[in-house]
Amino acid sequence: MGVRVAVFGATGAVGKEMLTILEERLFPADAIHVLASRKSMGKEVSYGDRVLKCVNVDTFDFSTVDLVLMSAGGDVSKEWTPKITKAGAIVVDNSSAWRMDPDVPLVVPEVNPEALAGVTKKRIVANPNCSTIQLMVALKPLHDRAKILRVNCATYQSVSGAGQAGMDELWTQTKGIFVNDHADPVAFTKQIAFNVIPHIDNFMEDGSTREEWKMVMETKKILDPKIKLFATCARVPVFVGHSIAAHIELENPLSAKEARALLRESPGLMVIDKHEDGGYMTPVESVGEFATFVSRIREDPTVENGLALWIVADNLRKGAALNAVQIAEGLNNRGLLKRG
Template sequence: MAYKVAVVGATGAVGREILKTLSERRFPVREAVALASGRSAGAEVSFGEDAVLKVRDLDRYDFSGTDLALFSPGAAVSAVHAPRAAAAGCLVIDNTSQFRMEPGVPLVVPEVNPQAIAKRPKKGIIANPNCSTIQMVVALKPLHEIAKVKRVVVATYQSVSGAGKEAMDELWSQTRGVFVNDPATPEQFTKPIAFNVIPHIDRFMDDGATKEEWKMAVETRKILDPDIQVIATCVRVPVMIGHAEAVHVEFEKPITERQAREALRTAAGVTLLDTRDDGGYATPLEIAGEDAVYVSRLRKDPTVPNGLAFWCVADNLRKGAALNAVQIAEELHRKGLIGPQAS
């Protein structure tokens, strides 16, 4: 069976990547619809190598008859239009933060908790987790099955593409400005991002954590295990695509490096690249465009009982967003949960 599929936010970096991924993975699309704000209506976006879609106005679009919608337009837009789509019988996969922690909305990483979508959700919405959470839980899942994760301390190094196209443009223009002595005023970030790192992603909360850091903690518990304690420090770095994380894990019982390596080597969605040689590790530059979560620098953490440390890297536009959403769609397709017959 093939479906009528809408991509909301189709002109953005993630929306374009969703269209590309749907085509690359040959998801059964009968008809593809590109949706965005009224100011983008009439623009064209690619769908596969040959097809070009004319962008339609989201505000005017009737979701009746659309089987599946993949949303990535920003939380405020999803808050309005995702429930509208679901009410029309369209199953929604939302990539924003709007519904992730809402009761009754599954938060899914297919390699980690596919059981969360054993049936079609009553609200008609499935949430895609935060990009940094996705890559971390993919790496943690096979280790958690061996020794049960107790506590995670993580520092992220997040590329500017996580903040959208305008943020990527700002890094480009500021980098150029440094070389031509034309400094630019920050607009997308609180401080200059070129040749800098900024320990601030999303808004600050009352306890001093940022919303991004809070997301990593609560989402990890919802996806993997409600008892896991997480403290994160999320940092924006002058990289175009690809998030990296330094992860320190304390387990409830002993786990050896050898056990961890074997588990990661065979885990779905993980590539272990760790030779302990110069260059024997993954970096954002080389994994852009790749689907896997790359794990490197695996070693014992002697500062806590049953501790391990590792480095993980993933393309935030693919596994951190578009690919994970399409994998959710594939899981729904396999389980026969898309379309009016599944309502």
């Protein structure tokens, strides 16, 4: 018997990608419902060869589904998730609403699948932040082999991380600049076309942004609370695909050659690392791919047992929709989606 699934936020970029990936990975769904707010009711979205019409979430009966893939933002999730779980379904939430809840597992399936057992507490599993996910996939094998003490990373995050409005703004500004139009910012704090903005999410008291804080706290929850991490997160004029330059300090020695071989054998990773022009991955090339890509693997001589990595992934796929579907697969394989 298959799983009855609802995708909440089906008209957004991540919601649409969830539907695509459910079909691509042949997720055993007996039924697929696509849910959105009243203003999007009746809008059509694709699921394989089928076209589905969005249903108003206000009138949907959540007792008729086993699993809800939620991609509707933190405030909406906080309002609706308790109602959904009370009706008996499990929620896999893509927002930040539940990530730091101690009773909610925060899961990257290649890294901490055993945490899925904790879904029985609140019937919620949280999807980590997009940049955190790809970083965790790359760090896990290194931590298991040589124990990570500290990570210093800079992220170069695409505008799709800010939703459709971010993508539209980059497109509009880029076209406008060529005809001498004003590139007035709306979705972002400054012009994004042909620019880099060292600011994602709100500022905190210590000068960090919430995006940087998320990477720190989520790494501790997913991988190891003892790991020290510092991040600078920047928005770049790329439509899809996040990149991270990570500098890692290990407790035990691990050469670049050994790290390269280890990462090649690790789940969810592809190593593209040739010391030649073009022998590395860029965000454009990651679009549509399931894997997290690692390039520029080097020893960092500025610290004892240091390594440097360049990590790239499609943030709409592995950074959001794919990871959520992998969580759903893990729940199903463990029999955790069965009611009663």
